[in-house]
Amino acid sequence: MKQKNAIILLTVMLILLSIYRLSFTLTDRAIQQSATEYATDKRGIVNLDKKQKYLDSLWNKPVYNVLVAEYTYKEVKEMSLSLGLDLQGGMHVTLEVSPVEIIKALANNSRDAKFQQALTLAQKRQATSQASFVSLFGAAYAEVAPGEKLSKIFTNTTTRGKIDLKSTDTQILDIINQEMEDAFDRSFNIIRTRIDKFGVSNPTIQKLPGTNRILVELPGVDNPKRVRKLLSGVAKLEFWEVWETQDLIPYYQEFAAYLEREESKNQAKTGKKPSKGDGGLVAKSDSNAQKGKDPLVADEEDTSAIARLDTASKKTDTLRKDKPKADSLKKDTTDAAGNLAAQLMQPSYEGFVVRTRDTARVNELLSRSEVQRLFPSNLRFMWDVKGNEAAGNITLYAIKTGRGGKAPLSGEVVIEARNDFDENNRPSVSMQMNATGARGWRKLTAENVGKRIAIALDNYVYSAPRVNGEIPNGSSVITGNFTVNEAKDLANVLKAGKLPAPVRVVEEATVGPSLGKESIQQGLNSMLLGLGLVIVFMILYYRSSGVVANIALS
Template sequence: LVLVCIYQLSFTWITTGVEDDAREFANGDPAREAAYLDSMSSEPVYDLLIKEYTFKECKDRELNLGLDLKGGMNVTLEVSVIDVIKSMANYSTDATFNGALQKALELQKESDEDFVTLFGRAFQEIDAGAQLAAVFATRENQEKIKYNSTNEEVLEVISVEATDAINRSFDILRARIDKFGVSQPNIQKLETAGRILVELPGVKEPERVRKLLQGTAKLEFWETYENKEVYPYLEEANNKLKEIAGDSKKNDLLSTIIDTEESADNDSITADNEPVDSESTEVETDEVDDSIAEEEVADAPSSLLNELGVDNEGGEASDSDTSEVASLLEQLGGTDTLGGADSLSDGQSFTQFANENPLFAVLRPAIFQDESGKYFPGDGPVVGYVAVKDTGKVEGYLKNEKLKSIFPRDIRFMWVNKPYDEQEKFVQLVAIRVTSREGRAPLEGDVIVDARQDYGQFSNQPEISMTMNSEGAKIWKRMTSENIGKSIAIVLDNYVYTFPNIIGEIPNGRSSITGAFTIKEAQDIANILKAGKLPAPARIVEEAIVGPSLGQEAIDAGLRSFLLALGAVLIYMVFYYSKAGAVANVALLINIFFIMG
């Protein structure tokens, strides 16, 4: 039991040490501190020999101080069910319908019943003979609500849709909070229908949190580039980055020489006005010029594929058959960031490889090897793999103005929403094709009428069924006919959730997304698709901010009172009970240790 307690408490000790290192590194700069901790997220920081824990895993296991001690934000959000109902009714102008909505709002102030029940009651009170089906039997609802449906049946459908809207908001909020990087957040649905409680310990940017939580879900469908189309641009960007790095090193070296010469001049003036040894200075300068000349004469960056014997016209790649092809990066060492002192397959050190290929040192290109040993770009829109801690660096490279000019103007890069490997260390980078002048997606989530997890017609494999309205079906028909054999990326909040391959034209807006999905994965994707039709974002109805200084004061005050009380009890026990009191004190201290562990 003692070992278990020590094990549980050790995670807090480890995370505290990493956070102390971050503060020392940042030197008072919150942005640098956050960047340091973010870079450490997937790094192993605790080695127990039988298992290594990353910083993120340690944070998940440390002592949870909570808002009252650590500070942060406590936010209650409400999903507007009235907006869901209006959307289902296609924003009907029916007087009875709108009157019932207003009356339900008044009733809600003095009732604990859910809004849908109150709406149904108000509708009946205003016009006992009115039929809800006349309002809700729209084209979008035709599979659920018929013109002869009873009011009870319509209210049941509305209740299910309202509950689904709340659940989708909950899932979206949880996904956004996970991306925000808050440790040990608490998000839960409240008993009051439509309300969600969010607790974010340690948050220092409340305004950013408000925008994050209240933003409307942004579901988009994008056309994509093929990896083989993008790889030449990545290679050119890699070479360009090498040139930029080389020029930077030259400039730094020349600056050092100038500073050295100026310092030497100043020293010669102050040291009894003795003249500078011009011969010595000329020799030093000549040596530097020679070194720069050697760099300039060095061979121009050659094709990485050519260096590795890659056939650029190589055959078709198979993303699914990864067991039969070896990643280029495995040939180059296979470390987390292709870094460290590991030697590459040709004996080249990683430092040498990084100097020659600064982009590919952090962005693993989607290059594979066939049975004959030749390399070729893989199929699909995934252009590379990046360690989670290096995503910021790769984004910085790709946003560099000198590198941006290399890529086509209609290309955009987006991350897949979750790591693709079991260790959760790497994420995929997808190349998006922008086809509109405004830079908007050709199809957005508001055209989704329904999406659900289903099973294949000829198999029991989980799949996703998706239905679009007439407007969306027209655009979807064009997109699918023009991208047969290519992928369409489904993006939520600028993260790619899936990129299904188009097998053929889809003319009627009814689609099935198949793949090696589990039931849970298929349900999650269906919820993401339905999130695009969420008519209104969640809005903050209650908010409380606990400052970190107040939390630290509470910790200090509690610790002082605890130590004073504990000391008084220990002294009293020994004074009054002598040896028996000492034994009781030992038992008390052990009990406290067990409670904390």
Template sequence: ERLAKDPDQVYKLVLKESEEEAKVSDENLVSILARKLQERNVRLSRYFGSIREDDADIVSNLQEQEADAVTRAIEIIRNRVDQYGVSEPSIQKQGARRIIVELPGIAKEEEAKRLLQGSALLEFKLLREPDFTFQIMTQVNNVLAKSLSNDSTLFADSTLANDTTNANLSEEEFAKKNPFFALARLVDQQGRTADAVVKDKDKQRLLSYLNRPEVLNVIPDNVEFVFGAKPFGSQDGEDFYSLYLVNKAPELTGGVIADAQATIDPNTTEPVVNMQMNSDGAREWARITGSNVGKRCAVMLDGYIYTAPTIQEKIPSGSSRISGMADLNEAKLLEIVLKAGALPAPVDIIEERTVGPSLGQDSISQGLNSTLISYFLIAVFMIFYYKKAGTIADFTLFFTITCIMGILAGFNATLTMPGIAGIILTIGMGVDANVIIYERIREEIATGKTIKAAVDSGFAQSFSAIFDSNITTFFTGVILYQFGSGPIQGFALTLMIGIVASLFSALVVTRVFFDIMVAKGYKINVG
């Protein structure tokens, strides 16, 4: 809808129908929208592009923008998930406009939903002057009073203070005479501010009033009514929302935010998010604050106002802050979405599935069984082929697996199937180093060297081959982790940890066992 120029009621109706059809169809939204407009004999140039462009060119351009929006949304969601700290997430595109997100090990599902759905559209908008705002409110109130004069069902339960001209009216009479002010009561009757408060239960009714065609006709096109993001309570326990009138055009957007940091305000002990703008944003912010000293600037996120402070002086540093969060966790979530950037289009969760512990445990059990079987087969082969030395190799291999599991546990990593695959690959690579060492020792013994000399020479001569093969694999793991995502990163991380652990086990732990056996005069049998 934001791409359309001058969208009217026909366009909004067609767009809504197209969105509903797109939910159950494989056809992309742009094609459905173009088809429905053509059925109504409406050219696409009425809402998109220029009058000289034909429908085919406009559809092609819109489809490119749609595909680009989905691609950018995937990258932004991935950035948010990575900063949130999910282990091995899977984020994939499905069809033209759907994204599948798999988040293993998530404890707070609602928080994860907010992380994914929040558009993070940050805007800085100026509040209109109290006199102008009150004038618009009065016009809206008069139009509603005339339009609803025959509505016998209208009733507003309000306990806020009435103005002096309506002090003697009953609540029902006041609601009929002032339908707008019955729901949105002014905070300051003296007119120093035009902020209004609306009961939570009256919020939807007021929105329906503001969207009536006759009301939209009296509200200037360059302003809009916006609610506060968070409710606040009263003495009787009811929740209220603040209502503001702001300019539609933002003075500045969140694209200039270079950094965000959630913290506790030492003066008020409230959670806040401090933001720092880039050089262009700081320069523009200095101009805006310098030319609007004494006015109020609303900090809006996803269409709701979090705070609306008065500009006291010019701010040349490019710093600003958002307050109004319930707790520090919510502030940290806001920090993440601000750092990752705004989504190019709204994201709705159309399907949600939770894989229970039983299904997850089945997958892990199968992976662990594969690991145990591979370890058992390798252990039997090593003992059969290398005799006593094979037993040492089996112990060092067990030590390697223990190290990997310990490191993963230390970082609270989630054990997934790609991670188990990395462990299984490490088992093969770990025993490969022992095979190279043992074969080298056998060659040295065949030349007539003593056991001690053969062991020393075997480890020394095999070091370069073992190190070179492992370091090249390690670099491959680094590349996979850097450019991969989700399960690929999990596999790469486990592989890199396993390589380091297997190198230590083969070159240090195995050598210690051989040195002890040589020192004590034990016979070393390498097959």
């Protein structure tokens, strides 16, 4: 009897667990259906951009409750069944990192006729050869310029310290190969970051061995134009000044007062008070969350610092004013600004800390023209590229824009970046700029001693180190609580300005949902046929016992 009860209990638990897991898939499909209905006009035409904005607005908002647990749309997507391209449709894209552009950049865009001829010849041969493009280029140059060395083409400011007139062709080709691999890894990471912000459930992103191509599969995606734009853009590296949080408190207080007024209006209309911890304000139904904005990303604290390399001539320690305790800043700003603003955007020394679940709401608020007028005209908000998943919050950086909204320094001035170790044997990143960059970097660091400078790629902040002192020669070291891999990733990000690696779509296929429905139906038919054959076999072989077994099976 006890054994029977245990079997019944186990069966019930398995059924409940199955229902629980399937409920996420049903919720996901219901939201997708709502998005489609929302984006469908009177003529029955679906506006894909409008549909995507609707889904983006829900990405970090709670959409499903199980008892006391709340799940955002992102979590629902992650826990729903993954059908894959063959079942639910989507996009299959093959991307190629352009080796030609990288070689041109290393050659400082040389106009040498034989160099250009060798590139053209290598491109033609690549179509019918399995060899790497660098090998084909080396052979092509030796053919069109017999007896001439590659060093005369590749000895320039871009390759200073790596290639000189004494370098052999073999050494130069090895260096080009290494730079090509770094550019490929950088492009792969950038594409992966972009897709993570795209909001696709269970995407497939993989390098194709032996090639400079990347395979991307995006199940459920139905907007090819947006995907092409997202994947093929060239990454843009920029250096930005960062507002000090204390300087923004008066504007933050005006923002808090605005939230209080809006909440009073909402309460007057609905007669309801906001539940504790909900931030007090609901995003508009038409959701401008993604209009003209970047997708929202997460953050973790970055305590890195920029230091000089020329320590022999100047002191390494820099005097700076002691910061007040973080608790006092939190208390002062919360008391001054009110609970609604503090629940949504908690001031910190890095910027504003936002709960992950509130990012869509904050994004919608900051996109409102009346809110933008509350802050300085030269302020632009950017999210950090990483998230503190354990704490469940992200940091919003307050970026100080220059004339015309441009960054004071762009990534093209970076000529070298590498991961290293500092004097305390901690992972660090060394960065070297050209003469133009060194002048701009000297001015930028001199004006921001004790303040942060944000390093942003694709409008996401990868690091925001604090300046210890003026850096006169363009040589900098970024230190902090890095792991070796994080230092390597940051060095690779800094190289995005030095060697832009355009990515182009070489193959694209859109799989329609009809293929998925057909595959599902074929699977069901196969299952029913197999089950039927088992039932028939049981009856024919075991006769009455087989009938009993079939009844028990049903």
